[in-house]
Amino acid sequence: MSTLVIVAHPDINNSTVNKAWRDELSQHEELVTVHEIYPEYPHGQIDIEKEQKLLEAHDHIIFQYPLYWYSCPPLLKQYLDEVFTHGWAYGSQGNALKGKQIGLAISIGSVPEAYTSEGNVQFTIDELVSPMIATTRFVKANYVGAHKLYSAFTVTPSQLAENTQTYLEFIKQI
Numbered sequence: 001m002s003t004l005v006i007v008a009h010p011d012i013n014n015s016t017v018n019k020a021w022r023d024e025l026s027q028h029e030e031l032v033t034v035h036e037i038y039p040e041y042p043h044g045q046i047d048i049e050k051e052q053k054l055l056e057a058h059d060h061i062i063f064q065y066p067l068y069w070y071s072c073p074p075l076l077k078q079y080l081d082e083v084f085t086h087g088w089a090y091g092s093q094g095n096a097l098k099g100k101q102i103g104l105a106i107s108i109g110s111v112p113e114a115y116t117s118e119g120n121v122q123f124t125i126d127e128l129v130s131p132m133i134a135t136t137r138f139v140k141a142n143y144v145g146a147h148k149l150y151s152a153f154t155v156t157p158s159q160l161a162e163n164t165q166t167y168l169e170f171i172k173q174i
């Protein structure tokens, strides 16, 4: 079964990292279903039923996004608010995501040293994504970790290509 990769980038045409990731993943249709929510919902009107059916059809799900203010872009937050509904994702009747494998793929502008207890940010990325981890636990899914790319502004083409292959391996082993 293929992995559903939900891409949430507000400006993918001017992206370096998420565009490269998306373009490579799109070459592996046997492995990955790429679903880009910003082009799908340019006016923010999310088709909740369609999204729930898509999630139901995949046991492995990745949320891919650039780190924006130590969080995710707003449409992904809206997606979680609207698609992970009571009676579907949680509550006594809500088991749609139970047992699924859910992970993250995040591009990060700053250098890795910033994301340590001694660095500028003083939080690791794994600490900053704790709301995502808690959400997956709340819907009884298994959190499988985050693929990361730091220093997005200065990444070289060869570093990006190598990181993209690591992302593919991450998807294969979840």
Ligand SMILES: Cc1cc2nc3c(=O)[nH]c(=O)nc-3n(C[C@H](O)[C@H](O)[C@H](O)COP(=O)(O)O)c2cc1C
Binding pocket: 009, 014, 015, 016, 017, 018, 019, 065, 066, 067, 068, 069, 070, 071, 106, 107, 108, 109, 110, 111, 152, 153
């Ligand atoms: C609105 C906004 C907020 C951002 N916030 C952060 C941040 O909190 N931490 C960080 O390291 N980079 C931050 N960045 C940099 C982005 O993470 C970086 O540009 C992105 O990951 C690069 O991916 P892309 O090439 O796919 O656009 C921010 C960028 C924008 C536009």
